[in-house]
Amino acid sequence: MKKFIALFSVLSFLFGCNSPADKKTKDKLPRVAIAGIGIESSTFSPATTDEAAFHARIGDSIFGRYHFFADTTSIRQRAEWIPTVLGKSIPGGIVTREAYESLVEKTLKMLEANAPYDGLFFDIHGAMSVQGIPDAEGDLIKRIREVVGPEVMISTSMDLHGNVSYDLAKHSDLITCYRMAPHEDALESKQRAITNLLDRLESGKGKPAYKAYVPVPILLPGEKTSTRIEPGKSLYAKVPDVADEDGVIDAAIWIGYAWADELRNHAVVMTYGDDEEAVKKGAEYLANSFWEVRNQFEFVAPTATLDESLAKALSSNKKPFMISDMGDNPTAGGAGDVTWTLNELLKRPEFKKENGPSTIYASLPGPDLIEKALVVGVGKRVKGMVGAQVDDRFAPPIELEGTITAIKEGDRDAEVEVVVKVGSIHVIVTKKRKPYHHKKDFTDLQLDPENSDIVVVKIGYLVPELYDMRSDWIMALTPGGVDQDLERLGYQNIKRPMFPLDADMETPNLKAQLIPLANQ
Template sequence: MPRPLRIAIGGIHIESSTFSPHVSTADDFEVTRGDALLARYDWLSPARPWAVDVEWIPLVHARALPGGAVDPATYEAWAGEIVEKLAAAGPLDGMLLDFHGAMSVVGRDDAEGDLVTAIRSAIGPEPFISTAMDLHGNVSPVLFDACDLLTCYRTAPHVDVWETRERAARNLVEALRRQRRPHKALVHVPILLPGEMTSTREEPARGLYARIPEIEARAGIVDAAIWIGFAWADQPRCQGAVVVTGTDAAATTDAARELGDHFWAARDEFAFVAPTGSMDECLDTALAAVADPARRPFFISDSGDNPGAGGADDVTFALDRMLARPEIRDGSRRAVFASLVDPQAVAQIADQPIGSPVRVTVGGRIDSRAPGPLPLEGTLEAVADDPDGGRCVSVRVGGCSVFVTSRRMQYRLLSSYERLGVTVDAVDLVVVKIGYLEPELFDAAGDWLLALTPGGVDQDLARLPYRNVVRPMFPLDRDFTADLAVVTG
């Protein structure tokens, strides 16, 4: 009987905008180790048939809401812990590297490349490494060279996160049992697009990702993956990528070339997943539309400061424009603004009785772009503890409930609104710091628009000061021929 395989699990999972002034520190992360880390993966208990006779070695896993670049000391502490535990683990057959793929660390251009290089230095060249990544991650040459198997999500919004992690683990175990290192092929595609133009709910991304099952079913193919890349980091590695792994070198190379060609050919078809406009244009449309009950609640995405992509979560631009509307100020229209992070403001008012008049300045403490910190004068209508946002308050200003949180969070779940006393189907308008609507909001919306607001994850990429991305790059550049060379390994 063969000995059990020994496979380590760990990673650092965050998406980081280098255009955001926010700096991600250890306080932003949820960290798991030991049995708690293994408990994240349901294929371990009860074990799937493919996972029998595998000893899983937990290292450390740190995960955070997208934010700004990670503080170097924070990154180095966890990278060091991963390396130390690998060195102490004894002989390993492989490692499952569970990370996002778009982490930035202050002073580094390829954080995941640095991390996998450190891992290789600890385990040596023989163990296999398999990665489970977000499709908004990046595949640098260093990452590709160091890993044996790479896969990523196939849906956006991401509803296949745990399926992807299990696929990465299963592919790793099966490759180790074959005792043969997979063939792999990479095609970089010089496209840089926001996720809100590449949702798999819509074409062309839907059709592009629909090609994967057919390719994966071909003889000699193990996995096919397409990375959209991460648009809000100014680094040479940021661009689209295709990686195919397989047991047949020619089939693997041909499939990578085919997917890369299809990705590039579709470049002019990508469009925003909802109608767009300036914040004022979106408000004009929404406030007219809500006269029709079928279009309520009307959602507007404050997309430039979306914390789910790395925005600071405290730009006050959208709220300022919202409160300038007479029908919201006088209560003729019921609205919600979700949200601003400002622990100082929360601490200032949260202990007052519900119904108290309050005056507080909110936002603009991290990302101070105009109009900066915003004075609010209203009524304290709710206080709640949220598992994501910490202590949160709702301040009623005219007809608008303004949510303020102690920690950065994205109001993507209806339960988070309900904690502050809001049922979204009872309001006219919800302005939320988000990009494409996550599933619960999408289902709840009578209608919605994507506002092209300013912030660290501005959807209008031409407004961002790129200096380090490889040029030419679509859509920053348009009149060029792409070099879709296949790199094999």
Template structure:
């Protein structure tokens, strides 16, 4: 029992999270989401497990959080089902003092243009004006005025790759609990920045993002500031909200505005400095460099179909060319291709069994715009039916190339990911993975690496994708655009808003 003089605040946990490419033909359904409720949801956050200080500061009501690996837009009926379940749970278990709103920020839903803003608005309608809502987001999310109007606190990751994902969620929760204790609602100074770049050009491992993001904790440390955040925005959705943004949250609106504008200017002024996090080129160029290099393993990032950015993951364009390459066909080089999802192919290879000779056709079941299905004629090298994400996994050896075929979409970015394949990537000459910038395991594994500029739903060449609905002018689509107005819009605390005035009209 708590020794506090007042009861612990009741805090709900809800959210729907996916990163969605509107340029991918994939559509996310219920099967793509992992839905956590109750104790499973609470224990998903290491900082809220039993014995952790934040666990003891509130009465937690972990209602529901649905999370999917990135993909295409969410089917309308799937989203409606998840949203309805979220709102019904909030209505049934309230009232609440606070809400931890765990989202991504780049969820696209069929026939919607600001899915998270709409969800936040409806959450607010259910929990009422007095509950304090704290949103945690990916830095590749998008921030709209509708979203800001519905939440009291907002923050995002400060690292790309996202090694601080849980740290950012913990900050969101800590800020929420601190403000529930004090009862003070902060101002939010928001500056949209008309720049839209892929994550592979904005990694915080390299300049200019490294120096720009280094300013964020300095701003947060200022008296009168609670939090500071910079969003890169999501480049592979064609929606008006997609762009970079800065939000500084605090009790001093003038200071928050000054600092938000300073961070926004720094981002805008560096727009032309952003470049790929690694040497990049065509498949032929990068493969030639890999073959000529003594570095092993040499990692090639098949970026256009990256499933953790929203790619369908079954584009066969790169795989077809690797299978045709003489060095792999003859076994002169050993390679790993991770991976191609094809349920029928994976099951057929698994049924044939290890050491069986097979000829299976795989890939391009979802995204066949760039290359049709390919045929793997080789030997089954490994079978697993216990991968919790990929389901059945079959490795087919075709010459020197080991092709991982999975029943379900799965990224291969960690050592654990490869644990169901029977493959040690460190022993291969060439490792091809569907990713953009390398996650920490692959980054450490690679003796050298290249970013392949390949086609797919998350093509790095934004200009050839065909954005029509983003707000123009926008860099790099309009490289000669004039300097924008980077004056902060201050969203006042909810308890200081003018009665009867529509929140989005407040300036």
């Protein structure tokens, strides 16, 4: 039935059929605000995140983040949009209280100035940690509610590695998250959150009658829960079937975020809709499905120590052999400047000669070396300090000396990038930290990753372009703020028992809790 209704709506739009919803939309478009602050923050990293890292967009510039907001799209035409503040940072350390309060104040002022609203699209990651606030997104949405009022329908879009606290669930009328890891469906999920919101506003049905919430005491790293492999692949394949049930609007499974030590950090399942039984049944089905396969989760690729990983790479005839430097992955919340892995590479005799195995290391921040490189230029020798300005727990800063092969200025995140060749290793040094996820990130620096022997990247599971590029791949169990060995992290605040930290725990109560509407 739901699929038939959806098909009818599409045909009506294409052929200009005038349904009551069409007439209502033409007569008075709903007023919908856009707001959000998004980051994935490791509390196990000594790094902190300031306001500049969020590159906040204000007003109409926000539309540029979403292809489906082009002027000619039906979504753009279905509402009167009021974009306020949208700040998105690459993952990092805990957000300073000053940065958070500044972004929140700007958001609330714009929301207050442009009120009233019928709806609000709340675009967050869900794993933001803020100094002195144990549930940042819960705090943010409550403060937004105080401004926009309890009747406004809020549709929340999240990363599946976000955390859904009770407060976030209560104040979100509609809530969804990605269904793929890596997150190839990120924009599709945001569009679903907006479409669900518009459908409810245009139909006059209002907020869903029922929201089911099931905390699942599982906390796993993303590298073990990829939807590329089982059991994540089959588990997430169940979500659309539940969401498509009559009486259900949407359904979602959150893996949660493993590298923050907060009470809200655990898996969650939510469903919502107008049929109480269907909503509860769907949530409990997904939660029990998750619990039943908890012991089957494994790393998405082979793992080994760095020495073992290098031995495999050096003995391989496949190009490129990719090594994930996982412990300091900046796209999971690592500081991105741990020097331990590069230090180990530079010690190896295989890489000391220029004609050794061609290797790329991406990357380390090194403002000192960057400054000196800009003075001498490409083709010259340079010596400067790199790394360990933030996280020096595992190795000290490195005095890197080599030949500059490329300099690039103007990057959004790195600002300045310099490639320094040391022996047979091309080391990418940045002014500020940057993840290297795309072929263009390398080729813009005159590097050829596809024909290099070894590519070492600060990352966990490979994002699509790197995954497609690899000939072979291993994930190295390296140290850092997003250590994959959760036992070494030393949690103090998460709720116990928690799988897999308490592997022999009893089966938990996975009955759905019905959460009241925000205006109740």
